[in-house]
Amino acid sequence: MNANTHRLPLSTQAQPAKADRSYRLRPQGASRILSSGFEAHTEVGPGQVLLRMGAASLNYRDLLTLQEPASEGKSLVPLSDGAGIVEAVGAGVSQWKAGDRVSPNFFPEWTGGRFSATYLGRALGGGQTDGILRERLVIEASALVAVPEHLSLAEAATLPCAGLTAWHALFERGRIKAGDTVLVQGTGGVALFGLQLASAAGARVIVTSSSDEKLARARALGAWHTINYRHTPDWDRVTLDLTDGRGVDHILELGGPDTYDRSINAIAPGGQIAQIGVLTGFASQPNILPLQFKNASINGICVGSVEQFERLNRFMAEKQLHPVIDQGFAFEQVPEAYERLRSAAHFGKLVIEF
Numbered sequence: 001m002n003a004n005t006h007r008l009p010l011s012t013q014a015q016p017a018k019a020d021r022s023y024r025l026r027p028q029g030a031s032r033i034l035s036s037g038f039e040a041h042t043e044v045g046p047g048q049v050l051l052r053m054g055a056a057s058l059n060y061r062d063l064l065t066l067q068e069p070a071s072e073g074k075s076l077v078p079l080s081d082g083a084g085i086v087e088a089v090g091a092g093v094s095q096w097k098a099g100d101r102v103s104p105n106f107f108p109e110w111t112g113g114r115f116s117a118t119y120l121g122r123a124l125g126g127g128q129t130d131g132i133l134r135e136r137l138v139i140e141a142s143a144l145v146a147v148p149e150h151l152s153l154a155e156a157a158t159l160p161c162a163g164l165t166a167w168h169a170l171f172e173r174g175r176i177k178a179g180d181t182v183l184v185q186g187t188g189g190v191a192l193f194g195l196q197l198a199s200a201a202g203a204r205v206i207v208t209s210s211s212d213e214k215l216a217r218a219r220a221l222g223a224w225h226t227i228n229y230r231h232t233p234d235w236d237r238v239t240l241d242l243t244d245g246r247g248v249d250h251i252l253e254l255g256g257p258d259t260y261d262r263s264i265n266a267i268a269p270g271g272q273i274a275q276i277g278v279l280t281g282f283a284s285q286p287n288i289l290p291l292q293f294k295n296a297s298i299n300g301i302c303v304g305s306v307e308q309f310e311r312l313n314r315f316m317a318e319k320q321l322h323p324v325i326d327q328g329f330a331f332e333q334v335p336e337a338y339e340r341l342r343s344a345a346h347f348g349k350l351v352i353e354f
């Protein structure tokens, strides 16, 4: 991973009138470099909402985007995840009003129903679609969800990618129920949402991590068992031991090539592996034959829809769950937040407060 944020050229230009502070990923060689910038004010059009962003959060995806070649040499406002306050609404918008606390969905166009491949190129903060790391954002009203009352904007900003992905995997596709067993890999954003959401549903959750200190924190959050995957690389064998040889009902597969075969070994008959992550690389080539003899499945999961996000928020409110925030950063400290993400020292989410 290139340490592109080390060379952050903070803009020295004065802030123009009618412009908001932002960050942009600018093309540099084979990848991109993070730099501060300004965005001209955009008029709010029919069906749209103008937001003043209050907080944003980082995901592993944002490191991948930083090192991707810039498409057509264009710069890009990064990050998909944020929460803010409605400042103005355009003609025809009746569901939101000034002062409402809202979050944009990762896929603004995926409001409900089945996924469409056309949504992929329109995900916030990737490809050619600008993201939310800016003081103001104009977005379609239909792309927004209300922030649960018990959450701060900083907490709500952690939900759109990591929270919704874990929810989609376990609840929408996995149909998790009390008494089920779950395994999550590591202690990053998706994994800890998996731990919190599944525990709140009455499931028993096994957490793997490279750090005993992080595992102690996972137990304090409700983990049923924990396994250090550095000290115990055959965590699949331990998982089978812990479940009387049966395996677990759900696995959030976050690792990829280095973890897949072990996930297939550790899944129970009839269990479901949620294909989510690429932490150890792309193009996993696991032996999937054992799935057949277990009547087990792999579900491909790509974040989620507005409707699913609303159901996640209802569950967060009902169970009074608060996301785990590792550290908050000021807007000026965005490069430090990227460095913390890159270090993988974090436990849970990294948040930018505007």
Ligand SMILES: NC(=O)c1ccc[n+]([C@@H]2O[C@H](COP(=O)([O-])OP(=O)(O)OC[C@H]3O[C@@H](n4cnc5c(N)ncnc54)[C@H](OP(=O)(O)O)[C@@H]3O)[C@@H](O)[C@H]2O)c1
Pocket (backbone or CB within 6 Å): 058, 059, 060, 061, 161, 162, 165, 185, 186, 187, 188, 189, 190, 191, 208, 209, 210, 211, 214, 229, 254, 255, 258, 259, 275, 276, 277, 278, 279, 280, 301, 302, 303, 341, 344, 345, 346, 348
């Ligand atoms: N498909 C989707 O819609 C979707 C959505 C969100 C995320 N993702 C993917 O899911 C993965 C996690 O994303 P994130 O944002 O939650 O990441 P993150 O917060 O950056 O989590 C990083 C953590 O992953 C753990 N990890 C790294 N290698 C591991 C391994 N071999 N085994 C187990 N854990 C390992 C480490 O935990 P410890 O320090 O505890 O060891 C590390 O701290 C990424 O690959 C991301 O691209 C996909």
